[in-house]
Amino acid sequence: MASSLAFLASSTLIFLLLILNNNVIESQAQLSPSFYARTCPNALxxxxxxxxxxxxxxxxxxxxxxxxxxxxxxxQGCDASLLLNNGPSITSEKNAFQNDGSLRGYEVIDAIKSRVESVCPGVVSCADILAVVARDATVAVGGQSWDVKLGRRDSVTANRALAEANLPRATATLGELLQNFNRQGLNARDLVILSGAHTIGQATCGVFRARLYNNNTNIDAGFRATRRRNCPINGGDGNLAPLDLVTPNNFDNNYFKNLVQRKGLLPTDQALFNGGSTDGFVIKYSRNNGAFRSDFAAAMVKMGDIRPLVGSAGQIRRICSAPNRV
Incomplete structure (x- = not known):
């Protein structure tokens, strides 16, 4: 009797795992670069x-x-929940401490959505717009293109608490970063290659000040002195510095070269090259720009597959900042 119950329990578990696996495969299979070829060919x-x-x-x-x-x-996966404003039943992720006062570009997404809606109302999701915009922004500054899989739908909810739990903090250790990425089905290599997006952009003094004034030895002395000029120990929180001090406006592998020289601006940047398990990946990409470009494109496709809403799940929001009224 006991063995029969054990067999039944084991069989039930296997069946449930098969269903879960099939659902993941099915959801990803419904995403396709040609998803809007007939319904909104002008979207891209x-x-x-x-x-x-x-x-x-x-x-x-x-x-x-x-x-x-x-x-x-x-x-919550790639579902445009980030774009939702506060509402009666919504606590906006925009207000999570990793996002508040830090994320920019919402108005660009809103303008794109408005233009696409005027051509193909109710067809193209905000989640897909975010995915395509990420690719096109990368290409606009010299990065490699990739085929964006499309067909995501939009969430009707947001989760600020989950944002604050899942999004990496600027002070995170390598172990904490790996945990953040592992929760999303991403590995150590994905962590390093996606962090390479910091080859463009800037950060504010308030985010990286501690790295300049603590007793860490994993920072180049000359780099520290240079960055301190525009980031005093008191004041100047909003002063900007490039994440890649060599070519901050071009998508290349100089970010990784900076890390090898102990010139990473953020603590989370230099954590990738500090005697830990990810050092080898950093060295590889610092030496091979071609590998960085192609691997970054592949990692972005992988990230875009994180728990998309497909089929009848969610909705196609008419505006990205609020769910559709029923």
Missing amino acids: PIIKAAVRTAVSRERRMAASLLRLHFHDCFV
Whole structure:
């Protein structure tokens, strides 16, 4: 009798795992680069043109737009929950401490959504717009393109608490970063390669000040002195510094070269090259720009597969900042 019950329990577990696995495979199979080929063929050209315009006006915007997709996918999956404002039943992820006052580019997404809605109302999701914008922003500053899988739908909820639990903190250790990424099905290599997005963009003094004034030895003395000039020990919290001090407006592998020289701006940057398990990946990409470009594209596709809403799940929001009224 006991053996029969054990067999039944084991069989039930296997069956449930098969269902879960099949659901994951099915959801990913429904995503396709050609998803809007018939329903909204002008969507991708509209998005591309808008991103080019935004980046030409402000080069830094490329990094901001790319970051939106990352911060969305790590909370509830790639479902545009990040874009929802506070509402009666919504606690916005925009107010999570990793996002508040840090994320930018919402107005670019809103403008793109409005333009796409005018051509194909109710067809293209905000979640897909974020994914395409991340690719086009990367290309706009010299990065490699990739085929974006499409067909995601939009969440009707947001989760600030989950955002604060899942999004990496600027002071995170390597172990904490690995845990953050592992929770999303991403490995150590993905952590390093996706962190390479810091080859563009800037950070504020308030985020990296502690690295300049603590007793850490994993920082180049000359780099520390240079950064201190624009980031005093008191005041100047909003002063900006480039994440890549060599080519901050070009998508290349100089970010990794900086880390090897102990010139990472954020503590989480230098944590990737500090005698730990990810040192080898950093060295590889510091020496091979081609590998960085191609591997980054592949990692972005992988990240875009994190728990998408497909089929009849969620909705196609008419505006990205609020769910549709029923």
